[in-house]
Amino acid sequence: MNKHPVTVWPSGKVVEVSENESLYTQLKEAGFGIKSKCGGCASCGDCILVIKSGDENLNEPSFEEKQLLGNVFHLTKERLSCQTKVSGAITVDISMHADAPAKKAKAVRRSREEADKVLEDRRAEGVEKRKNKVHKLGGGKKPKAFSFHDEEEK
Ligand code: FES
Structure with missing residues (x-):
């Protein structure tokens, strides 16, 4: 050969x-x-x-x-x-x-970086939303004040 x-x-x-x-x-x-x-x-x-x-x-x-x-x-x-x-x-x-493999690797790296940035932004946004959220317990209803006088009158 x-x-x-x-x-x-x-x-x-x-x-x-x-x-x-x-x-x-x-x-x-x-x-x-x-x-x-x-x-x-x-x-x-x-x-x-x-x-x-x-x-x-x-x-x-x-x-x-x-x-x-x-x-x-x-x-x-x-x-x-x-x-x-x-x-x-x-x-x-x-x-x-x-340059084909290098271009492809660069494109993959860039898209991963963009995806990471989007995820980071969403996480930061979620943290902000959680900080600003008012937690209402008991379905948002205000509990009645307890008093002994109400029961004695009945
Ligand atoms: S034509 Fe040669 S590899 Fe496809």
Whole structure:
């Protein structure tokens, strides 16, 4: 099984990949974050990467890939990484995927902070309401004053 070097931009790291598996699978195994909704089935179109050099060392685009991206590789230099197999040295740019996990984590953190703030506000509001509430015992009725004279007269 032959291995071929893939230089991954923007980090500049070099990964050795085999001819038999897709670039998507091997880059994921190497720890690179590649967006995908379909998990490599050529239906979402999220796993796009840009081929910087070595496009002669790639397989021909599949029918599904051409349907998603069109037949304009010679202009865009974009391929679906889940449909791409490598047979020589190439350089790819995955900068469009690099910030995806960080953005997602930031969005999750922000929504948690907002939820915490709302909860804190509600708690503070509840404490204020409780402080201002007048507690009426006995259903709010004023008890009658007790006197011995009332009973003696009867
Ligand atoms: S992973 Fe969905 S199209 Fe490649």
